[in-house]
Amino acid sequence: MSIDITANLRSIHQRIDDACQRCGRNSQHISLVAVSKKKPAQLITQAASAGQPLFGESYVQEFCDKHQQITAPIRWHFIGALQSNKVKYLRGTTELIHSVDRYSLAKEINKQWAAIEQTANILIQVNVSAEASKAGTTVADAEALIRKVAELPHVRIQGLMTLPPYHDDLEQVRPWFRQLRQLAQHIDGLHIANVSMDTLSMGMSHDFEIAIEEGATLIRVGTAIFGERE
Numbered sequence: 001m002s003i004d005i006t007a008n009l010r011s012i013h014q015r016i017d018d019a020c021q022r023c024g025r026n027s028q029h030i031s032l033v034a035v036s037k038k039k040p041a042q043l044i045t046q047a048a049s050a051g052q053p054l055f056g057e058s059y060v061q062e063f064c065d066k067h068q069q070i071t072a073p074i075r076w077h078f079i080g081a082l083q084s085n086k087v088k089y090l091r092g093t094t095e096l097i098h099s100v101d102r103y104s105l106a107k108e109i110n111k112q113w114a115a116i117e118q119t120a121n122i123l124i125q126v127n128v129s130a131e132a133s134k135a136g137t138t139v140a141d142a143e144a145l146i147r148k149v150a151e152l153p154h155v156r157i158q159g160l161m162t163l164p165p166y167h168d169d170l171e172q173v174r175p176w177f178r179q180l181r182q183l184a185q186h187i188d189g190l191h192i193a194n195v196s197m198d199t200l201s202m203g204m205s206h207d208f209e210i211a212i213e214e215g216a217t218l219i220r221v222g223t224a225i226f227g228e229r230e
């Protein structure tokens with residue numbers, strides 16, 4: 001099976017533009033995170049050559065291997081479930097960690113980035129649907145968590161991330177995206193020091209257009225760029 005990454009990227013950018021047109025947004029306010037988990041470094045290099053600057057990985061060991069192998073000047077986001085004892089391997093190499101859902105994890109990130117005298121950019125992952133199988137803090141607990149994490153000097157909260165339930169009917173997904181945006185607006189209105197709500201990470205291959213219509217600023221797209229994963 002051969003994959004035309006250049007054509008896939010072009011088609012996704014067209015769909016981003018179309019979604020923006022429909023809802024009156026500027027496509028420059030939306031960044032595409034190419035989710036390359038379980039795909040070889042060679043495909044990442046291909047996507048980078050095709051002009052894709054930003055990649056997302058979900059597994060620490062896999063990320064470290066690729067980060068070492070790939071020489072193209074790309075930026076990395078970490079989007080997967082993260083154990084505190086592995087945070088040290090991400091130190092200084094990831095531009096944004098999307099998946100912070102508990103204080104103990106934020107505290108470890110703070111410690112690791114303090115050691116290199118830098119500040120880590122993070123998103124708080126919210127389990128909007130409260131599905132038992134999904135990571136993330138609840139909508140009800142998000143504010144308290146954010147207030148606590150905001151006190152860590154080497155961590156900066158940039159916004160929220162969510163992974164809603166899969167649904168063939170995209171109109172069933174829309175309310176979850178809307179709820180994340182409304183939560184971000186609520187948090188923004190609290191004017192908590194050290195907290196920005198500029199970034200909303202939501203939308204994947206099958207639902208990113210709906211996410212854009214509901215305010216996404218980062219969409220995380222894997223399959224539609226790289227093909228199905230094993």
Ligand SMILES: *Cc1c(COP(=O)(O)O)cnc(C)c1O
Pocket residue numbers: 035037058079080163204205206220221222223224
């Ligand atoms: C795998 C993954 C994606 C990409 O999903 P696709 O359906 O392949 O676009 C996005 N976000 C997270 C958190 C993921 O784990």
